[in-house]
Amino acid sequence: MKIKLHTIFIAFVLSVAVSCSVKKYIPEDEFLYTGADLELKTEAEVEDLEAIEEELEGLLRPAPNSKILGMYLGLWAHYKGTQENPGFINRFLNKKIGQEPVYFSQVDPGRTEELLINRLENRGFFYSTSSSEVIRSDQSAKVQYVAEFGEPYTLSEFKLERDSLQIEHEIAGLLEETLIKENSRFDLNTLNQERNRLDSALKEKGYFNFNNDFLIFEADTNLSDSLRKFNLYLRLKQNVPANGIIPYQIDEINVYPNYSINEDGEKLDTTVIAEKNFIQGNEVFRPTLLNEYILLEKDQLYSPQKSRLTSNRLSSIGTYKFVNVRYEEQDSSGTQGHLKTDIYLSPMTKRSVRAELLGVSKSNNFAGPALNLTYRNRNLFQGGETFNLTTRFGYEFQVAGGDRSGLESFEVGLNGDLIFPRVIFFVPIREKFSYAVPKTKIGLGLEYLSRGGLYRLNSFSANYGYFWNPNPFVYHEINPISLNVVNLTRTSPEFEEILDANPFLRRSFEQNFIAGINYTFHYNKLQDKYRKHAIFAGTTIDLAGNTLNLINSISGSDNGEFLGLEYAQYAKADLDFRYYFRPNEQHTIATRLYMGAGFPFGNSVSLPYVKQYFSGGPNSVRAFRIRSIGPGTYRPEGFDNSSFFDQSGDIRFEGNIEYRFPIVSFLKGALFMDAGNIWLMNENEALPGGKFTKNWYKELAIGTGIGLRVDIQFFVIRFDFATPLRYPYLEEGERWANNFDIGSKTWRRDNLIFNFAIGYPF
Known part of the structure; x- marks a missing residue:
């Protein structure tokens, strides 16, 4: 990478300058607090020692001023912004990123030692000790804490001190599934969890006014110091109100x-x-x-x-x-x-009308305005039915299209759907889904697309299905009826030449009747930002043409047509798996693995065009323009930004990893790497190198980049800058990029890809 030495020198000088400028603001009688270290000393074998250490480290207060690339930028901004006559820029920086200084005078090591001992006792390590040492250096100070503990106390016997009350009989029955087990370590967290469990279970039995504070645990550790055992007793507190212990x-x-x-x-x-x-x-x-x-x-x-x-x-x-x-x-x-x-x-308000005026910009140099108009009725038949009617108008034109500039696209769409908050079936079905109600959706859609100078496409869609959430993390959707009718009209001679050269592409447009069934499943735990390890797993299964083929077989017809329309036959399945690792609330390492395959059969040699896979773009491999990768090692002749419509396939594989971190306030940053490609299931002479082979992993496109996200609560605007690392269409041995001349305008134009999008890519 051609990064000039003076850039590194400037960064080094900036780091030194910020560090020095911070030190000169520290009062003479103060030391800047730089944090604390904790050392645990024990000869005991503790299973969850790592968790205990993490819990104890959380007690080391206060937190020191944060650093960015080794520099106290927030502290520096505070000092600059609070000086006399700071100026507009310094005041602004202080408001946005400033941090008040944390001095050693604010630290109480003795109090922290007491907290460490108390927390260890809560975990069963009685008679623990702790100590601390202050380490001063120049104008800064840190603290070294040491906590020593031995073998923990474990449970010998657990008893319920009961009388003759009905609620005490209920508690006795609930203790058959207690969280407190024999020989388990004394743990205050477990005792609180058990008390909360009993409270919830008693409320489910009708005890409306019961409170977990009515229960008290008493531990007796005076059994034997050498054995380190204790007995535990549970009872109701004295003077519990009468209405708190009746159902x-x-x-x-x-x-x-x-x-x-x-x-x-x-x-x-x-x-x-x-x-x-x-x-x-x-x-x-x-x-x-x-x-x-x-x-x-x-x-x-x-x-x-x-x-x-x-x-x-x-x-x-x-x-x-x-x-x-x-x-x-x-x-x-x-x-x-x-x-x-x-x-x-x-x-809610029963009827509403919403208008959205959009400016669309795509990485294949198409841009233009779009207008969405939506009418909604939230209670159409006084049964909670929701009716949505959406009209879309869109116009796109090509900017800087090279030899094929002047292309344009016009789109008009009308979509309506009616959602019933219950199951609508041929026979009455009474459901009692406990978490949420299943819903029935009926949808119809019409769309007209004119790709100026190439073709016109009319399409009709209809679906009937159900969707529901059995719990907060799982989503199901099944559409037993899914119809699509696509009609390609007014093709230009130029487009006919493309179709003649690629019979598979022509067949994908000619199969203009798609009738089938599809099912979608999602398992999602990504929304909990406090979850350290979170996953999402989604799959979609799409089957088409089997019923129509059976009807044709029964009727004795084998022409692959239904009502005069040629229908598609295929089976298609996708798997989308995501894993988030959050070391803390602000930082996330997000990964995704996507696999999809479509299998054409019967009278189909490829998937219909609208069902095929594409790769490249803002939610895919971001270092390549939208729909510009593959299939396989194929690259169109006269490759340019406008030739992406035929770069599609039957198989898709992608992997992504992204490190997300905060910059200031609502501005977030990202470092990412993407890899992927698409392939054909069958050989296509018009797309040499496109068929899936055992060497598929050698044909992956790889790219990397950086991103900025404006994250405003539930709305995210994303800017990604990426460059290719590996080109699948070059000869083997030449696919890895070896020139990163960032200072060259020509290199940036050909290799630096900018993506603008709404929301995170995965």
């Missing part, structure tokens, strides 16, 4: 489907369905349908889980802005409590 049942359920604080109570009517009172004025939601989403029943014991799941189900309908389930205590007998349940539902 409650639901006596009355009132549902307000159109709740508003301004609602006139005199105009409300009550409809009773399944012993529930549905109270509303004008009927907003049909009670017979709304009842299906409520898991609560009259005379059942109070259950926070059923209450929570009822709230989830009602919220997932998509009609209500707020769902509030409230309980009110009624007169109670000595051993039984009584509750009234009120469910308040505040609807």
